Amino acid sequence: MVYFAGLKEVVDSYLEPAQVDDIGRAYEVAEAAHEGQMRSSGDPYITHPVAAARILAELRLDHQTIMAALMHDVIEDTEVTKQDLADQFGDQVAELVEGVSKLTQINFRSKEEAQAENFRKMMMAMVQDIRVILIKLADRLHNMQTLGSLRPDKRRRIARETLEIYAPIANRLGIYKLKEQLELLGFANMHPLRYKILQASVTKARGHRKAVIEKIQEQITKRLKEAHIKGMVLGREKSVYSIYRKMRDKVGTFNEVMDIYAFRVITDSEDSCYRILGQVHNIFKPLPGRFKDYIAIPKANGYQSLHSILQSKQQVRIEVQIRTELMDQMAEHGVAAHWLYKTGNSHPAEHKAREWLQSLIELQQNADNSLEFIENVKIDLFPDEVYVFTPKGKIIQLPKGATPVDFAYAIHTDVGNTCIACKIDKQFAPLSTKLTNGMTIEVVTALGSKPNPAWLSFAMSGKARANIRSFVKNMRRDEAVNLGYRLLEQSLAKNLDSFEVEHLEQVAKTINYDSFEDLLAAVGLGRIASVLVAHRLNMDDPQEATPDLGSVSSQPSEPIAIKGTEGLVVKYAKCCNPIPFDPILAYVSAGKGFTVHRQTCPNVKRAHKQNDRYVPIEWSPDVVGEFTCGLEIEVFNGRGVLAQITSIISNQEINIVNVKIDELDGDINILNFEVRLKDRAQLASIIKKLRVVPFVNKVQRHS
Known part of the structure; x- marks a missing residue:
């Protein structure tokens, strides 16, 4: 309990003895869970949750919040589970800890997406219990106070995130005490030289x-x-x-x-x-x-x-x-x-915070992914505001730079969606007009009208942008489904109604789409070729014979190379020699099957835009085999150069099919290798190894 004394002194001043005892038990769990763990500064890890808990204790928060702050990293960094905490301290404390914990064991496409998803999870937990964000702000404040041991680039990244997200959240919740400390520390670490000069001045x-x-x-x-x-x-x-x-x-x-x-x-x-x-x-x-x-x-x-x-x-x-x-x-x-102040009355800051938290739910519902959600939340974190009036005199708060479109969505989503015009101070004005304090706005709506995608160029509020985007996506999806339906019927040369609904849904799931409508949208958006879907429908339909495109009647014994081409003839174009997992498209020949090209192939780069026989396709994830590829290696002349290059390639388990040598003027030769390899990863590996060889001047792939 060596690090608990300072925190205990603060909580003793305003909490009941039984509540302080609960906090002591939470400290013991956190200390045992983090035993042996050290911070990058060299301090025992337990010092961090204790410091975060003390920040909250100085704000005189309840004992459950202090307990959760002490244990906020145990789920993420130790073997303690949420259920363990619930059994010992109750569901509320466990929910708080889980809400603050970072996401783990989930694969994201990028670091940005992981950070955005973590932020989305935290904000949604905050909607359920606002204490989640208070713990997170205290956690971030102590991390900012101890950034000195990190690399400069990492300090700047954390400082930027603090200035862009956490300080504005503290401001949005009215906690200026935390906001000013986060801003000062963020500025000092983001721009250390500017901070020192200004501080001295x-x-x-x-x-x-x-x-x-x-x-x-x-x-x-x-x-x-x-x-x-x-x-x-x-x-x-x-x-x-x-x-x-x-x-x-x-x-x-x-x-x-x-x-x-x-x-x-x-x-x-x-x-x-x-x-x-x-x-x-x-x-x-x-x-x-x-x-x-x-x-x-x-x-x-x-x-x-x-x-x-x-x-x-x-x-x-x-x-x-x-x-x-x-x-x-x-x-x-x-x-x-x-x-x-436990007076039982709702304070203005609390009331405003709850209104904002409710708006987050709508932003979440209208966002396609975490990156879009965080973008919309950032917009609503802008501190400057404009105050305008409805015709009945009600005050509406909007972000600085807001337009009548933002006003319409602030009144109600349906008003925004059906808005066609507006009056500002009883005069008609463009919907893109920037509003200023004191204006009276009247929105003109029409039944059946729809949002205009062009509104995204001037809408400012997160609510307006999220709703417009949601409508545009749905509109594009409907168009894509209709186009996919027409393309698929054209490839089938018959009506889709002749297939059983169960069969259509089964084929969609086989190609990894949740529903047949999703598959139609993918066809309409060009993500999958209609001929591939048509082939799959016919191949799985007992009423149909083998389609025109196929000349192979049985399933291959090995995993197929191109997704969805079971029973089809697939050839690889010699003009560009595609290998797994190059971006590819295929030229479709009736009765001859598919000829696969790289998307960058000079022979098709221009032509495929004007020829509907070129369709986008994908490699099968479990593709096996060896594929032909060309390597062009520019080397300086010397004894044994060819032998060494050949040895390096062979050591990578790459088969050499042919070698051609072109002599240039001076001391440089071009070695053209034709090799057989597995995929792009193996190609990248051999190119990387060849580039560090002293006598190699340049290495590139050659068709």
Whole structure:
């Protein structure tokens, strides 16, 4: 229990003794599970979950969250199972741990897809229990605090992910305390040189600013006392990352950003907030268009405060934020305030967070894959917002740059899908118009109208983009199914209705499609040749004779090379010598079968676009045998060169069929080998070995 003392001190301050005992048991399980494991820094691994749990304890979260944080890596990294945790600590704790755990034992096509799927799983777990993301944010924060032991490229990758995903999520949930720490650490690791320069500049400027800050603070405090209004005035420093972002996006220079002096006034009621605003405007001149009332209209994450930019008589610019104590705590803790203030009432941040989480379910349903889902979520994580009105006066929050199409989908999915026009402030306007604060939008719909794919070029919100994409995909699928139906009937030279439905479905499953409709869509999209499907239907149909394309009446005894060509004559074009698993297509000859070409073959590269006899085909995954291939090796002349090259090729279990030598001017020869090998992997291996030979100048495949 050596690492538990610091955490116990924090949880003792607000949890019941029995709950602290449960946390102690969770620590013992985590310590035993991670025994012997070390972090890349050299520290025992248990220090990481303890640090994550302490971050959450300082936010005063419930004991189940602290327990799950302590054990958040045991399912992934140890032999402990979810059921083990459920038996010892209950289903809720086990679900939390499983929601935070990364995906394992699943094969993905790319690292990006794996990360996106992990993120999708985490977000869906968050919809069920928001504490999942709180644990993940604490986990990420401690990882960011201990990035120093990793390689620079890995540090930058993790820092970028933190700035693009985790800090915006903390912001979206209103947890500014975590958001600012994640941003600062992300910036320091993403751009270390820029961070050091800015940090040094801020430290230097701080000394010059002290007297000005104290004077302004004194002026505001004095005025509030005279007006008998309760209020605590605090000088507020901008974070280094906030300064960097403003320099990059808006202002341009460090001095211009630092010319703004920021203050926060904390008071006891909403009424006092507005009274303080009036007093501050009496002292300093407010700048036009620089006042924002987030109390009357809270931000999307529930944040509430009055913001005003002012200017003193000495031309000093001042930024003032005015809020109540509860608003200030909500700004710091966001959804975590649900556990900090157990009043039974729903706080704005919690209410807004739940609305956002519900929207994630719709994004998930309309996304084809995890990469698309994460793209839509990223759009909704943009911090800037636009506030517009419905004709009845309801306020709708949209991302900055949103259009009437986004507004329509925000009202309801059906309104978006049937939208044909819009009115902005009672005047007709294009659907691509960018909305600004205060506009009143009226959507014109028509029964039977459908989304326009062109809307994707200007729709901004994740909900709008997901729904438009979903419709476009379904529309394309319907067209593909209809085209596939026509192509297949053309290849069959008879009506598909003559086949039993069970037979059609069975053939689809044999070719690894879930349904015959999926197979028709694949034919229409050109993913599988209609002649192959027609052959399969006829071959498996007892009423039909062998089709015209086939001259082989029996099944081959060895695995076939080309998928779906059982009973067909298959030849390999000598002009390009395709080998497994080259991208290929086939030229179909009635009565002669298939001639297989590489897609890059010069003889068909241009012709197949104008000739419907060329069809895309695929290699069978279990293809065996040897295939002819050409190798062109450019070598420097020397004694024994040919013998050494021949030896290297033979040692790779590749049969040499023929060798031709072309002599060039100077000391270079071209060796043209005709070899027999298994597939592209074996070809790549021999090319790699030949390229490192000192006297080899160039190696390439030759048809």
